[in-house]
Amino acid sequence: MTTRTAGRPYHHGSLPETLVAHAVELLDEAGPDAVVVREVARRAGVSPSAPFRHFPDRAALLAAVAEAVAVDFGALQLAAVEAADALPFRALGKAFVHYALAHPHRFALLRDTVFTPARTPALEEGHRLFTEAITGVIIAGQQRGELRGADPDLVRIAAQALVYGLSQMFVDGYLDPTRADTLINDVIDLFGLGVLAPGSRL
Amino acid sequence: MTTRTAGRPYHHGSLPETLVAHAVELLDEAGPDAVVVREVARRAGVSPSAPFRHFPDRAALLAAVAEAVAVDFGALQLAAVEAADALPFRALGKAFVHYALAHPHRFALLRDTVFTPARTPALEEGHRLFTEAITGVIIAGQQRGELRGADPDLVRIAAQALVYGLSQMFVDGYLDPTRADTLINDVIDLFGLGVLAPGSRL
DNA sequence: ACATCCATGTGATCGCTGATTACATATGGG
């Protein structure tokens, strides 16, 4: 006799989604290493081997988690840039950093998963959307004459590196998260103006 | 009777160092997760429990590895900035990115360890040296009039975020490593000049 | 020179994990 209650039939019905949800829970609590198949199964109320019916191995489960997180993250990024009536560059950067600070473990998982050789179409697509969003902001800015005419790809890469690095430094505890907004503003200002004195080289 | 040969006495003599060396080997081969205590012991030719005589747990061994790596990394950074007769900013950035590309797993370990609450004095010191190095470069540049008079701390943070983010993007496979040098040059140029058109905001 | 202390290494063992296998159950198509 099993311990299953009347509420849950023998066949769960939506076990994969439930497993991913509990895995995200574990991820948020204690990082990627804490996403332990057996614990996920325990929280879902199924046997330790049940998850392997739906995911070939632990890595596949983590990949599904990464996909779910990437979708969530991408949606927030898009919402942020759409909600920004002005200064979309700043809005994008802040949304990025704020997400990383709110969900540091998700940030780590995405960092380690998104660029994996075995990345799935969904991850690829999410990433493409994000890159296009920031590229669009840059090109629009250049067309309005707010940006110098530098190579948009180069500007995008620099901007991504800046916000990416900043996020990581906040998450790592190297920078004080309570100063996030002002610091982002200042760094973006600096990036806009440059640090070079006329006639010099770095 | 044990299988130990004449070469190695019962008491190893320098087991901690040997263990760390093999751990670095494993780290370089397959990342932090591959630093498995038992495998380290195997490679050192000792019993599975021997490492625990010198490190209270696996995390402590990894911390020792991180210290060793941090020393190595810091030395290379200092050498790079000293060897650079001109454009020290560029030299520092390239040295950073090149180290990350040459040893991606060490880069990951440092990222996850250096800012840990339980970081050791050695790590702290290594990090302080690095921060001071880049701050020195910035202040010297400002004194020679090559840099605008912006807050040196802000410039340093932005520069660190830029080179840090760029390194991560290379390591993650998002940017083509073979273009590293030109891309670093271009991004640093861009950072120096800024992207803002006169009279605009980002 | 000798006895002894104790740092260092060993072997056995524990609980936990990822993964595989044979078996149980229920659902939906013929």
Added chain:
DNA sequence: CCCATATGTAATCAGCGATCACATGGATGT
């Protein structure tokens, strides 16, 4: 109605981190 199949379970395996009692031998004091 019946059974093929998808989905869940139980039992089991090897590998892992960690602990403990025990073995060994180098260093120390007299």
